[in-house]
Amino acid sequence: MIAFLNGDYRPLESVCISPLDRGFLFGDGVYEVIPSYRGVLFEADAHLERLRRSLAAVRIADPLEGAAWRAMLERLLSLNPGGDRAIYLQVTRGVAAREHAFPETAAATVFAMVNPIRSPEPELAERGVAAITLPDQRWGRCDIKAVTLLPNVLARQQAAEQGAVEAILLRNGQVTEGAASNVFVVRDGRVQTPPLNDAILPGITRRVLIDVLRDTARACVEQPIGEDQLRAADEIWLTSSTKELLPVTRLDGRAVGDGCPGPVWREALAAYQSAKP
Ligand code: PDD
Incomplete structure (x- = not known):
């Protein structure tokens, strides 16, 4: 499976995230789960709008421009062709020395992966x-x-x-x-x-x-x-x-x-x- 991390597409097994990532240390991040059916995203705009809302609520600057989010999701789906999929997308406040208050400089970590949707039997x-x-x-x-x-x-x-x-x-x-x-x-x-x-x-x-x-x-x-x-x-x-x-x-x-x-x-x-x- 090909995943996305901070601009790169690579096999999930080779994705590495720092132990200093604030998502790991504090759960300091937000996420989305976006379904797709036979390669077509369902309600992607609504999910991305909710992501923007979550980011704003926790004061993480939106790391991608509007159209870039959509392009990333589409590319990830095309790299993982197949049946019905859910894209898991997570944005954290990034990597910094462990201190509860926001770091002065840290770039958000953007991670996404694709999982099969297991429709209920x-x-x-x-x-x-x-x-x-x-x-x-x-x-x-x-x-x-x-x-x-x-x-x-x-x-x-x-x-x-x-x-x-x-x-x-x-x-x-x-x-x-x-x-x-x-x-x-x-x-x-x-x-x-x-x-x-x-x-x-x-x-x-x-x-x-x-x-x-x-x-x-x-x-x-x-x-x-x-x-x-x-x-x-x-x-x-x-x-x-x-x-x-x-x-x-x-x-x-x-x-x-x-x-x-x-x-x-x-x-x-x-x-x-x-x-x-
Ligand atoms: N969770 N409420 C909570 C607490 C949830 O975690 C979810 C979804 C929903 C339903 O939201 P939506 O229809 O947008 O998926 C409601 C996802 C699927 C998850 O955490 O895996």
Whole structure:
């Protein structure tokens, strides 16, 4: 696999990053995961816009010009031809002697690699997946796509140890999001997802889904979801660039609705698939 580091394209095995990189020492960086289908990027502009927003929020100067980002992504895809891929793209504050405050001079480190998108196995989508709920122990700026993911890692691991694919996080009695996904619920045919604020990542898949649902009879309302609403939902869905739209059929060991992926999920998935390249 060919990866990108600071202007060079080279085999991933030969990419070296300094142990003094602030991404390694402090988790001082931001990232994106950008899907592509048969060589065509999906929603690249939205991902790059969110990257710019994350960079500005953590005060890392944007290291590339607008069109250069896109050109780099396209080149990386062409160097890694094949099926459906997700580009992982990370920008850190760069290499400097270890000191918490920003270094006076350090060039941002830009790294990107390509991974296959493992679409959920058809049987998994047919059966749905299990999720657990956990308290949201993250910081107050979850709208920034920061590489500092320890609480997310711990939550996802706890889910995995309990045979679940995701942890749905609760803060002050309300659903925020999954450890690496946004959350939707359906009750009596009505689709709902928490509104954007600093407690959740503004997911691109979330936004695409809201857009495609607007054109159907299932317009989504963006309103807080209480824990009781989550537990009473007929359907629960998870969205992300790599998972797309996954139905949760067991929550904390109990069936969600009738325990099978629901009819509204099927409609929504069809609408989402039609938006993909
Ligand atoms: N994560 N919320 C969190 C905390 C996430 O980490 C992600 C995605 C999402 C969904 O965002 P999007 O639809 O833009 O992918 C929501 C990526 C896929 C990851 O960390 O691998």
